Amino acid sequence: MKVLLLSPHTDDLELGAGGTLVKLLGEKSHDICWIVFSQCEDAVPEGLPPDTLSKEFTSVASVLGIENYHIHNFPNMNFPKHRQEILSELDKIKREFEPQLVIVPSLNDSHQDHKTITEEAIRAFKKDASIIGYELPWNNLAFSPQLLVKLTEEQMEEKWRILSLYESQFMVQRNYFSKEFIFGWARMRGVQCNSKYAEAFEVIRGIVR
Template identity: 45%
Template sequence: MTTKVLVISPHTDDGELGCGGSIAKFIEEGYEVTYVALSCCEKSIPPQYPKDILSREVKSATKILGITDLVLFSFEVREFPRLRQEILDTLIRLRNKIQPDMVFTPSRNDTHQDHKITVEETMRAFKKCTLLGYEQPWNNITFNTLAFIPLTENYIQKKIDALSCYETQKGKAYLNHEFVRGLALTRGTQIEEKYAEAFEVIKWVIH
């Protein structure tokens, strides 16, 4: 049976930042990967760009990683606390449709209000599968590095190339190629590999 992986990204680019290298690895190994972005952040678009620019950028980025199953929603950025029931209902519909074995979501220690709601509702919606929280140091005061996925240069380069699609976000420090590679080197060193991505274990289900 093919392993089904669901990546839940509160906003476009969160999934690539948190587990882009792992996504590329999973797809190359034959896993079925679905990427869901709950918001395309129209309110946050710089005025010089069209309102749909982030939806275009996420399509380009996920294509580089090899994703063919991309699902985009339009929940309003920074309003997830108000919309949490609708988000839960959406996640339950996704669960019933995809029936994933493994779900990637933000960390429980993520301080962004939209990310906090995403992981809380993910925990409510997905009770029968493994849940891993991905790392985003700019939002994490603490992060429990309890699971690691070793990566090769090829997967890190795909992650960097995918993130390069976000022209609208290029000024963000966490999109800097040196930062992306440096974090992967740090996590790789912890498990005596060249590169890795680290995750918080929210729930581990062994079938």
């Protein structure tokens, strides 16, 4: 399957769907393309180089063995003003890559950049690909877990290993960058599908070929 991963900012997809990505890679039968829309140069902790987050993302891609990725630099917090350019990028990737599954933030994500990516992805892919939305509980006012992806302990350890590469996010002490939280959240979704761990997705569009 051709899978397109959309990260508004570096680390979003790893947090919401990192275990699912590890699982897909383990199946060794998928073609993955990953797009990051902002390097968040203005959000890097003081004293670190502006490209810190983009370097951290590149380490994640390299550890996972993903070579087909693109990092854009749309201005953090201002994606709504760049809607049309974002749609053009998505249309371009649609023509070049022809994804069958597109993984985006939830439509119920309250962050303006995340919401913009999901809305433009729906415009671009609604007739051509299944679209699922990942959960980021600190941004979701509501979330409907329509699709649950079962994960093993090993897959969760790998998710944690790639999140650990975002050293700058530990420096700013984001409360969701904690092993206790990441595993507890996945455990909660696991209980809903008789699995040790799971990640949850909203089904925005499902197309069966």
